[in-house]
Amino acid sequence: MLDIENLEHAYGASTVLRGLSLHIPAGEVGCLLGPSGCGKTTALRLIAGFEAPRAGRIRIGGLPVADARPGQEPTLVPPEQRFIGLVFQDYALFPHLSVEDNVGFGLRRWAQGDHQRRVDEMLALTGLDAVRRQRPTELSGGQQQRVALARALAPRPRLLLLDEPFSNLDVELRERLSLDVRELLRHENITALLVTHDQHEAFAMADRIGVMHDGRLVQWGSAYDLYHRPASRFVADFIGQGVFLPGEVLSADAVQIELGVLRGVDVAQCDGGSCLALGRGAAVDVLLRPDDITHDDASPIQAEVVRRAFRGAEFLYTLRLDSGRQVLCLVPSHHNHAIGERIGIRLAVDHVIAFARPD
Numbered sequence: 001m002l003d004i005e006n007l008e009h010a011y012g013a014s015t016v017l018r019g020l021s022l023h024i025p026a027g028e029v030g031c032l033l034g035p036s037g038c039g040k041t042t043a044l045r046l047i048a049g050f051e052a053p054r055a056g057r058i059r060i061g062g063l064p065v066a067d068a069r070p071g072q073e074p075t076l077v078p079p080e081q082r083f084i085g086l087v088f089q090d091y092a093l094f095p096h097l098s099v100e101d102n103v104g105f106g107l108r109r110w111a112q113g114d115h116q117r118r119v120d121e122m123l124a125l126t127g128l129d130a131v132r133r134q135r136p137t138e139l140s141g142g143q144q145q146r147v148a149l150a151r152a153l154a155p156r157p158r159l160l161l162l163d164e165p166f167s168n169l170d171v172e173l174r175e176r177l178s179l180d181v182r183e184l185l186r187h188e189n190i191t192a193l194l195v196t197h198d199q200h201e202a203f204a205m206a207d208r209i210g211v212m213h214d215g216r217l218v219q220w221g222s223a224y225d226l227y228h229r230p231a232s233r234f235v236a237d238f239i240g241q242g243v244f245l246p247g248e249v250l251s252a253d254a255v256q257i258e259l260g261v262l263r264g265v266d267v268a269q270c271d272g273g274s275c276l277a278l279g280r281g282a283a284v285d286v287l288l289r290p291d292d293i294t295h296d297d298a299s300p301i302q303a304e305v306v307r308r309a310f311r312g313a314e315f316l317y318t319l320r321l322d323s324g325r326q327v328l329c330l331v332p333s334h335h336n337h338a339i340g341e342r343i344g345i346r347l348a349v350d351h352v353i354a355f356a357r358p359d
């Protein structure tokens, strides 16, 4: 439904997108995730038609909406003819219109009966029926964002673009709303592209996530792949929590670190390939997630608690190894250990992810 090929864009002399390509099949939700300034919003603006690309192609539902090639006049379909729904963080609702009139705004050319039926349907789907006659200013932030979503979805757009849609809401509401929106998009079979720097939002909503860095897509995959099979050190650092411990390649699926030998249930990966490609004895940095280390009183390996964060069901402990290096460990919260205490730990690594140590 959305096809992007080699998209490039610059503001004046500063290049912001450097060959962005991605594909989102019909009915799927994709997400661009990345640090501030990496070009996420620019990508969305090019897809919506608010900016013209310097090079590259965008197709929506198979139809070219932007095509820029060197030496040729670019093809550009204006934004209103791209049949895209937009949801931004600042809601942008019409304050003088009721909730139902906001939702029906894009349906002015629909026949009266169809218009009413669609508005009723959207209000029911977004749980706004009880507030249909109120003004947006009389609603909570979460309700306002539901109105913005209902308004964007009502005309059945070919593609929905969401730019940091929940960033004005508190964390708990954000998580609930992301899951609700996911359900709604599935129900309506909508293809969508979300832009966020919040990975929980991305994990809750998206089928595929693209991590962007400096105008490039550095990995495009499921949340599981990004977390467990990061293709680069940047992705490993950006997604989830973890630390790197120095290690040495022993064989195709074994790496030695100070806590023991890691044998990959999956083959050990170094920078996306086999560690053996780096050679036996190669120096690597091994990624250890908090769930790669478990607490075990019987273990001969001991580490000192230096920090602890209570997470309800779990503690996230920061532990100092005898070498002085630190690791993270997620432990059920009934194991309540004090700072300074030494506790037993065990490796529980499913697949080894390592990166060649930079010189």
Ligand SMILES: Nc1ncnc2c1ncn2[C@@H]1O[C@H](COP(=O)(O)OP(=O)(O)OP(=O)(O)O)[C@@H](O)[C@H]1O
Residues within 6 Å of the ligand: 011, 016, 034, 035, 036, 037, 038, 039, 040, 041, 042, 043, 197
């Ligand atoms: N209209 C503009 N004119 C000039 N430079 C711009 C313009 N819009 C964005 N930029 C620059 O382009 C780069 C990418 O901006 P963009 O908004 O796409 O990033 P982003 O990944 O969405 O960041 P954020 O998460 O902070 O919104 C930034 O360095 C920004 O300063």
